[in-house]
Amino acid sequence: MPPNIHEPIIGLPNFKIISYQGTKLIEILAEYTGTIGCIHCGSVNLRKKERFQRMLKHHSIGLAHSVLLVQTHKFYCRDCGKYFNQRLPGVLPYQRSTEPFKDEVATKHHDGSSILKVSQRLALGQATVGRYYKRYLGREFNEHKNASCPKILGIDEKKFSKN
Numbered sequence: 001m002p003p004n005i006h007e008p009i010i011g012l013p014n015f016k017i018i019s020y021q022g023t024k025l026i027e028i029l030a031e032y033t034g035t036i037g038c039i040h041c042g043s044v045n046l047r048k049k050e051r052f053q054r055m056l057k058h059h060s061i062g063l064a065h066s067v068l069l070v071q072t073h074k075f076y077c078r079d080c081g082k083y084f085n086q087r088l089p090g091v092l093p094y095q096r097s098t099e100p101f102k103d104e105v106a107t108k109h110h111d112g113s114s115i116l117k118v119s120q121r122l123a124l125g126q127a128t129v130g131r132y133y134k135r136y137l138g139r140e141f142n143e144h145k146n147a148s149c150p151k152i153l154g155i156d157e158k159k160f161s162k163n
C-alpha cells in the first residue's frame with residue numbers, strides 16, 4: 001500500500017484495517033502505518049515504551065455506529081530526552097472521538113436534528129453535541145471568512161473593529 005493513502009472506510013490517512021466485527025456497532029481494529037515523530041522536536045529516533053489500546057468513537061457506517069481500536073505507544077525521544085504519547089491523524093490529544101465523528105455529530109444537528117435527537121442517536125451527552133457543534137460553526141465561519149474576504153478589506157479592518 002502506498003503511503004498516505006486514505007483507507008476508504010476509516011477516511012483518515014495512514015491507517016490500515018486489521019479486522020472488523022459487529023453489526024449495530026462495528027469495531028474496527030486498525031493499525032497506524034504512518035511515520036511517528038517526536039511531538040517536541042520532530043525526531044524519529046525513538047524508543048517504544050508502554051503500549052495503549054485506544055478506543056475512539058468514529059463516524060457511522062450506514063446505520064451502524066463505529067469505533068476505531070488502535071494500538072498506540074508511549075515513546076521516549078532519544079534526541080531531546082522527552083517522553084510523549086503517540087498522536088494519531090484525525091484525533092486530537094486526550095480525545096476519545098475522531099474528528100470525522102465530531103463532524104458527523106455537528107452536521108447532523110446542522111441539518112435539522114435537535115441536539116436531543118443527535119445525542120440519543122449517537123449515544124452522547126447533549127452538552128457534548130453542543131460543544132462539537134459550536135466548534136464546527138466556528139471552523140466553518142473561519143473557512144468562509146478566509147475564502148471570501150478579499151485582501152483589500154484589510155485596510156478598513158481597524159475601523160470596523162473599533163466600533
Ligand SMILES: [Zn+2]
Pocket residue numbers: 038039040041042043077078079080081082
Ligand atoms: Zn524529541
